[in-house]
Amino acid sequence: MNVVLDRVSVVVGGRTVVHEASLRVESGRFLGLVGPNGSGKSTLLRALYRVLRPHSGTVRLAGDDAWRLPPREVARRVAVLTQESGADFDLDVIDVVLLGRLPHHGGFGGDSDRDLALVTRALERVGATALADRPFAALSGGERQRVLLARALVQESQVLVLDEPTNHLDIAFQLELMRLVGGLGVTTVAALHDLNLAAAHCDVIAVLRDGRVTAFGPPEDVLTPEVIHDVFGVRAHLLRHPVDGRPLIAFSDDAPVVPPHQEHIP
Amino acid sequence: MSALDRGVRRSRRAPLLTQLALGTGILAVLVVSGATGPAEVSPLDAGRVILGHLLPGAPWMSDGSLTRLQDQAVWQFRLPRTLLAGLAGAGLALAGALMQAAVRNPLAEPYVLGVSAGAGLGAVAVITLGSAAVAGLPLSGAAFLGALAATAAVALLSRHHGMLAPTRMILTGVALGSLLSALTSYLTLTTEAQNVFGVLFFLLGSVSAASMERLAVPAVALLAVSLFALARARALNALLAGDETATALGVPVHRLRGQLIVAASLLTGAVVAVSGGIGFVGLVVPHTARILVGADHRRMLPVTVLAGAFFLMAADLLARTVAAPTEIPLGIVTAVVGAPCFLWLIRRGRAARAGMPR
Numbered sequence: 001m002n003v004v005l006d007r008v009s010v011v012v013g014g015r016t017v018v019h020e021a022s023l024r025v026e027s028g029r030f031l032g033l034v035g036p037n038g039s040g041k042s043t044l045l046r047a048l049y050r051v052l053r054p055h056s057g058t059v060r061l062a063g064d065d066a067w068r069l070p071p072r073e074v075a076r077r078v079a080v081l082t083q084e085s086g087a088d089f090d091l092d093v094i095d096v097v098l099l100g101r102l103p104h105h106g107g108f109g110g111d112s113d114r115d116l117a118l119v120t121r122a123l124e125r126v127g128a129t130a131l132a133d134r135p136f137a138a139l140s141g142g143e144r145q146r147v148l149l150a151r152a153l154v155q156e157s158q159v160l161v162l163d164e165p166t167n168h169l170d171i172a173f174q175l176e177l178m179r180l181v182g183g184l185g186v187t188t189v190a191a192l193h194d195l196n197l198a199a200a201h202c203d204v205i206a207v208l209r210d211g212r213v214t215a216f217g218p219p220e221d222v223l224t225p226e227v228i229h230d231v232f233g234v235r236a237h238l239l240r241h242p243v244d245g246r247p248l249i250a251f252s253d254d255a256p257v258v259p260p261h262q263e264h265i266p
Numbered sequence: 267m268s269a270l271d272r273g274v275r276r277s278r279r280a281p282l283l284t285q286l287a288l289g290t291g292i293l294a295v296l297v298v299s300g301a302t303g304p305a306e307v308s309p310l311d312a313g314r315v316i317l318g319h320l321l322p323g324a325p326w327m328s329d330g331s332l333t334r335l336q337d338q339a340v341w342q343f344r345l346p347r348t349l350l351a352g353l354a355g356a357g358l359a360l361a362g363a364l365m366q367a368a369v370r371n372p373l374a375e376p377y378v379l380g381v382s383a384g385a386g387l388g389a390v391a392v393i394t395l396g397s398a399a400v401a402g403l404p405l406s407g408a409a410f411l412g413a414l415a416a417t418a419a420v421a422l423l424s425r426h427h428g429m430l431a432p433t434r435m436i437l438t439g440v441a442l443g444s445l446l447s448a449l450t451s452y453l454t455l456t457t458e459a460q461n462v463f464g465v466l467f468f469l470l471g472s473v474s475a476a477s478m479e480r481l482a483v484p485a486v487a488l489l490a491v492s493l494f495a496l497a498r499a500r501a502l503n504a505l506l507a508g509d510e511t512a513t514a515l516g517v518p519v520h521r522l523r524g525q526l527i528v529a530a531s532l533l534t535g536a537v538v539a540v541s542g543g544i545g546f547v548g549l550v551v552p553h554t555a556r557i558l559v560g561a562d563h564r565r566m567l568p569v570t571v572l573a574g575a576f577f578l579m580a581a582d583l584l585a586r587t588v589a590a591p592t593e594i595p596l597g598i599v600t601a602v603v604g605a606p607c608f609l610w611l612i613r614r615g616r617a618a619r620a621g622m623p624r
Contacts, residue, residue: 049514075516084508091506094274095562099507102500103516110564120270132270155515 001062001077001158001187002027003048008057010040010047017043018211020057025204027158030181030188032198034223035208036232041191042083042163044208048189049080049161061159075103078159079152081145083167090135093147097122100154115154122150126180141168149177153184162190166197199223199247207231220247281565284558288572292352295579299348302587305339315340342477350476350540351582351596352575353484355547357537359574360488361530362548363555363567364495367502368526369432375548376534379439379527382545383446384416385409385538389468390450394457405468406480406539413535416442421527429520430527470595471544473582480540487536491529492571498522499563506561546600547574550608557611577604 003025010018018040025031033041046052048059050066059066061077069077079100091099097119098111105115123129126146131139136147145165152160160181166174174194178201181188192198198205199219207215207222209231215222228236228249239248300312307315315337318327326332358376365374376382388408391400400408420442424434454465495502501522504512509519534548555569581599588594 046510049510051510051513070516071513071518072516075514078514080511080514082508082510082514084510090556091503091561094270095503095560096507099500099504099511099515102504105500116274123270130269132268133272134269161514 002060003031003159003187003189004060004063005044005048006058006060008044008047008059009055010043010052011055012043012052016055016211018047018054021206021208021211021213022057023206023213023216025187025189027187028185029203030190030201032202032205032219033189033191033208034193034195034198034205039208039231040211041208043211045080045161045163045189045191049078050074072103075155075157077157078161079155079157080161081148081152081163081165083163090137092132093123093128093134093136093139094119094132096136096147097150097154100151103155118154118156119150122153123147125153126150127176142170142173145169145173145177149180158186160184160186160188162188164191164193166192166194195223195228195249199249200241223247223249281559281569284569285572288569288576291576292572292579295576295583296345296348299579299583300340300344302583303339303344304591305335307336307340311336312340312344316345346478346481347473347476348579348582349481350473350484351578353481353488354471354473354537354541354544355551355574355576355578355581356571357484357488357491357533357574358544358547359551359555359570359577360491360495360567361534361537363552363563363570364491364502364526364530365548366552367505367563368523368530369435370505370508371432371436372553373549374436376530376538377443377543377545377548378436379531380416380420380443380446381413381439381531381534382538382543383443383450384419385413385535386469386543387446387450387453388412388415389539389542390453390465393464393468394453394461409468410535410539412446413531413538416446417527417531417535421524430523432523435527467595468542470597471542471600472585472593472595473541474586474593476540484536484540487533488571491533492567494525494529495563495567499567502526502563502567503561541596543597544578544600545597546604547578550604551577554608554611 005021005023007020007022008018009016009020021044023031033044035041043052047054048066050071053067061074066074098115101111101115101118123132126149128143128146128150131143131147136144139147162181165177169177174197178197182201202219204217205219205222206213207227214231215227225236225238228234235252237250237252239250241248296316297309297313300316301307301309311332314326315332318324319341362375365376365379366372388400388411389405392403392405392408397403397408403411420435420439421430423442424431424438426434454462501512501517504515504517505519505522512519551574552566552570555566555573559565559569578596578600581596581603584603585594585596585599
């Protein structure tokens with residue numbers, strides 16, 4: 001299922017956070033959104049999973065306007081790993097994962113054998129089978145992320161949206177998660193902070209700055225020292241990975257005294 | 267057994283046992299309270315009276331083994347008040363559970379959101395100023411309208427960009443509740459002394475004025491809101507995970523939140539209008555249900571309804587026996603008995619959260 005954003009602008013609290021962003025991801029490809037804090041990555045994703053309605057422009061899922069489809073239909077097409085963990089009430093892990101079946105049922109009906117089979121397989125896939133009967137609130141950050149990924153998997157969607165999925169994860173699970181997601185074969189859109197992770201796993205990269213898409217293309221075309229310096233204000237050096245030859249970015253801290261695009265965080 | 271099997275097993279079996287136990291408890295309290303009071307009726311006879319009215323042509327109703335006084339005491343006085351206690355407990359507990367889910371805050375309940383304070387002001391206005399002061403409404407009507415007006419005010423005042431903001435709702439409810447309670451206190455202090463007892467009994471709750479006819483409105487409200495809530499049990503679970511997550515799972519979050527507040531307020535209003543402001547049930551029973559069967563609404567909502575009914579029926583039995591022939595307001599019993607039980611439970615509950623089996 002392809003995802004197309006056509007000149008999407010999003011206004012939050014009277015401020016335009018995303019300006020006319022246009023992006024296109026083909027079926028089964030992995031798009032990474034990179035950019036400094038506050039550049040509009042999360043906001044752009046929210047317009048895609050129907051939390052923030054675009055002020056103008058359209059979000060299309062396989063050609064259909066996501067904001068004209070019923071919410072439940074969008075939930076069948078797009079699964080999301082948000083940054084939200086929300087847990088004053090305890091649901092058990094298995095119940096959290098079963099929530100992923102909500103777009104397919106709704107209501108009071110019990111869980112079908114197929115639901116449970118999907119949950120079993122998803123928990124195996126993310127290596128969290130042993131956590132099934134634990135309270136979700138008692139899990140560590142990394143364990144939670146595994147469980148939330150399992151929930152996204154049982155949603156059986158053709159599009160996966162990830163908002164900074166590797167935050168707070170140890171390096172082994174960061175790599176495991178990216179490999180897992182890459183192996184699903186679904187269209188993926190992820191906001192990422194780690195440029196090397198993005199370079200290694202994404203098919204296409206969009207660079208955001210002040211809510212605008214300033215570069216869009218394959219990692220090797222987009223993640224150049226010039227672009228990185230321009231957008232992040234740090235000096236970058238392009239190396240090659242000693243094993244697989246993928247581009248590897250090193251940073252040095254001899255940055256200019258005043259970064260060209262300093263952020264204003266209120 | 268694997269962790270997965272344990273999770274599945276717990277989710278399917280635990281609630282059934284709990285529901286069965288609560289159902290048995292409810293029947294037991296019905297019979298015992300039918301046999302409790304000044305006119306002497308044995309538990310067996312109480313059971314026979316109740317069954318006799320439900321089964322047409324039961325032989326023991328006409329063979330002279332039950333006196334007319336016994337029949338009246340059980341069927342016209344004791345049963346209606348016990349049933350009203352059950353309906354009120356179930357209704358307040360369900361309303362509390364829905365409010366807690368709607369504003370995603372474990373402290374939410376009809377009191378915190380100002381609903382009970384609105385009902386209290388309406389009722390106390392009738393008692394102290396007479397019903398002419400509130401457009402000729404009877405006490406229950408004024409209480410019901412007060413509850414709805416308070417809800418509407420909280421909803422309007424806590425709107426933010428056209429949506430209900432949960433934290434704002436709680437703060438607005440607390441502030442408005444204080445304002446309404448102050449007005450109620452003023453009315454109480456300035457009224458004639460003979461009215462004060464009636465005010466206190468309403469504010470602390472009582473089901474002593476129950477009759478079979480007065481059961482209809484709260485019963486219909488409870489049934490309607492229960493069906494509404496059960497049909498949305500999965501969506502309520504998603505709401506626990508957060509607004510964004512729920513939206514991403516296809517739940518129309520803002521519409522659902524509005525519906526929940528309206529449903530919970532109508533139910534609270536319908537109950538408080540006939541039973542007065544019984545506190546504590548709406549806060550404590552939903553949490554007890556969560557501790558017993560987990561936070562999944564498909565399991566906890568039925569347990570909440572049953573446990574609320576059982577709790578208030580048992581509380582009413584105590585309210586009219588411990589100091590007999592004097593009656594204690596229900597709100598006092600629910601707090602005096604309920605608070606220690608709940609404190610004990612949350613300490614156990616905390617242990618469960620740390621990974622011990624529930």
